[in-house]
Amino acid sequence: MSMTLIEHIEVGAGGANEIVLDNIPADYTDLMVVLSTRLSSSSTFVSLGMFINSAAADTSWRRLSGNGSSASSGSATGATDYLIGDVPDSSATSNTFANSYVYIPNYTSSNAKSISSDSVGENNATASNQIIIAGLCSKTAAVTSLTFRSYGGSPTIDFVQYSSATLYGITAGSDGTTVVS
Amino acid sequence: MATPTYKALATTTLSGTAASITFSSISSSYRDLVAVVNGELSTANTPDLQMKINADSSNYSQVFMRGNGSTTASGTYTAINLNSASTWSSGRRYNHLVHIMDYSATDKHKTVLARGNWAGGDINATASRWASTNAVTSISFTVASGSFAIGTTFSLYGIEA
Numbered sequence: 001m002s003m004t005l006i007e008h009i010e011v012g013a014g015g016a017n018e019i020v021l022d023n024i025p026a027d028y029t030d031l032m033v034v035l036s037t038r039l040s041s042s043s044t045f046v047s048l049g050m051f052i053n054s055a056a057a058d059t060s061w062r063r064l065s066g067n068g069s070s071a072s073s074g075s076a077t078g079a080t081d082y083l084i085g086d087v088p089d090s091s092a093t094s095n096t097f098a099n100s101y102v103y104i105p106n107y108t109s110s111n112a113k114s115i116s117s118d119s120v121g122e123n124n125a126t127a128s129n130q131i132i133i134a135g136l137c138s139k140t141a142a143v144t145s146l147t148f149r150s151y152g153g154s155p156t157i158d159f160v161q162y163s164s165a166t167l168y169g170i171t172a173g174s175d176g177t178t179v180v181s
Numbered sequence: 182m183a184t185p186t187y188k189a190l191a192t193t194t195l196s197g198t199a200a201s202i203t204f205s206s207i208s209s210s211y212r213d214l215v216a217v218v219n220g221e222l223s224t225a226n227t228p229d230l231q232m233k234i235n236a237d238s239s240n241y242s243q244v245f246m247r248g249n250g251s252t253t254a255s256g257t258y259t260a261i262n263l264n265s266a267s268t269w270s271s272g273r274r275y276n277h278l279v280h281i282m283d284y285s286a287t288d289k290h291k292t293v294l295a296r297g298n299w300a301g302g303d304i305n306a307t308a309s310r311w312a313s314t315n316a317v318t319s320i321s322f323t324v325a326s327g328s329f330a331i332g333t334t335f336s337l338y339g340i341e342a
Contacts, residue, residue, distance in 0.1 A: 002338060003187035029192070029336065030217060062304045064248030071255075073248025073304075105219035105276050106334055114219060114276040116298045132306055134298030136274060172217075172336035173189035179205045180191040180335065 004028065006167040015040055015158030019148040019165045026108045026142050028169030035084070035100040035119075037163040039150060043089040045121050045129060049081030049151030050102065052113070052137045053144055056080060061115075061135040068128060080153045085119025085131040089157075093124040097163070108142040187215070192336040198223045198328035204337045205319035209285035211339030218263075218277040218322055220333025227270045228325040230277060230297065232261040234311045235319055243309040249302060261309045263322075264297035271330065275299045284317035291317060 006028075009019050024031070039046045052059065060077040076083065087098040100119035107113060115135035122128055137143075148165055149155035188211065191204055207214070218230070245265040246255040258265070263277045279295040290312050297305035311317075322335065 002189040060300045062248060062250045062298075062300055062302070064246065064253060064304045064306070071246070071248070071253040073250055073253050075250030103217075103276075103278060105217050109332075111332070112274055114274045114298060114300065116276055116278055116296050118296075132296065132304060134276075134296075134300045134304040136300035170187055170338070171189060172192035172334075172338075174192065175188065175190045175208060175339075177206055177208050178191040178337060179203075180193045180337070181203050181205065 002171045002173065004169045004171070006169050008164065008166045010164040011159045011161055013161050015160055017149060017155040017158050019159060019163065021146045021165060021167045024144050029106065029172040030170040031104040031107045031143065032168040032170055033102040033146065034166045035148065035164070036097045037087050037100065038097045038160045039087050039089045040158045040160050041089050042091060044091040044123065044127060045086040046089045046157060047151035048084040048087045048098065048100065049149055050084055051081050051147040051149065053139060053141065058138040059135065061133050063131060063133050065129060065131040081151050082115060082135045082137065083133055083151055084117055086121035086129040088121055088123055096122045096124050098122065104143060110140050112140065113137045113143060186341045188339040188341065190337045190339050192334065194334045195329055195331050198331060200328045201321055201323040202329065202335045203319060203321040207318050208339065209316055212283065212342035213340040214281040214284045214317065215338045215340055216279040216320065217336045221274055221330040222269055222271050222324065222327050223330040224327035225271050226327035227267050228327060229265065229267045230263040230269055231323050231325065232263060232279065233321045233323065234291065234317050235315060236321065237313065240312040241309060243307055245305060245307045247303050247305045261293055263295050263307065264305050265307065266303045266305065268299060268302045273299050273301060281317060287314050287316055289314065
């Protein structure tokens with residue numbers, strides 16, 4: 001099996017201001033995270049961030065986004081969090097959640113870790129933000145912990161109940177048939 | 182809960198520089214293919230990363246969109262170019278995620294969705310078509326000039342429906 005479920009977390013009643021995937025084993029080649037999230041402040045959308053290990057101002061990213069009427073691009077360097085996307089908040093249509101997908105190749109390598117993610121914040125109304133991100137965490141240690149929270153390093157906003165994160169390990173290898181040259 | 186579906190087909194981590202990597206003799210046992218390319222170039226060139234299917238030099242069409250942190254762009258190519266801004270170079274860690282749908286079907290043209298990501302420069306999303314009903318049995322990754330750097334990884338997976 002090349003794709004292995006490592007951990008699934010679902011937020012319970014009462015909410016939680018972080019979703020933490022901790023003690024990630026170094027047994028795989030790549031990591032994949034699938035998120036379904038909604039936050040609970042008074043906005044329509046709030047940005048979702050990912051905090052890697054004990055990173056400190058060593059994350060950079062480029063964003064490409066579209067909202068149904070225009071496209072835009074932005075970036076950050078020296079950030080604490082990796083930006084994932086916009087998550088529906090209390091002012092968004094009830095029961096709408098954001099869907100996000102994060103891929104981290106070669107997460108145990110001694111190089112900086114490159115990241116790819118896709119996210120859509122669904123509002124089922126006039127706004128829906130689709131965001132794709134290219135990221136880099138300059139840490140050279142293996143990724144052992146991923147913390148998801150409202151973007152910006154201050155996890156004061158709660159995820160609502162039924163928000164979830166699912167972590168998979170992807171293992172590269174050979175089927176004995178395919179030739180690589 | 183999603184069903185785990187990735188099956189490892191082949192992988193290589195370069196121990197020397199190379200200008201091209203090819204996966205061949207690909208089994209038709211899966212629904213889709215996923216390729217992951219992660220690393221750098223060994224040279225200061227800024228070539229595009231191009232993917233070819235079954236060594237075919239034509240029959241491709243592509244639409245891309247990209248952003249560089251301040252501006253956006255969209256356009257077309259008659260090739261599968263995975264970083265349309267041609268910004269890959271030494272010291273620039275790119276990852277590329279490539280999905281090939283229904284790769285073994287012989288009754289449809291093949292669709293390729295891909296991402297090319299460099300956090301220091303640009304982000305690319307592409308949709309491509311290979312106008313052939315032949316099953317995909319090989320795919321190659323090539324840079325027009327220069328070489329992939331030592332340590333760059335190429336992995337191919339089969340996805341079961």
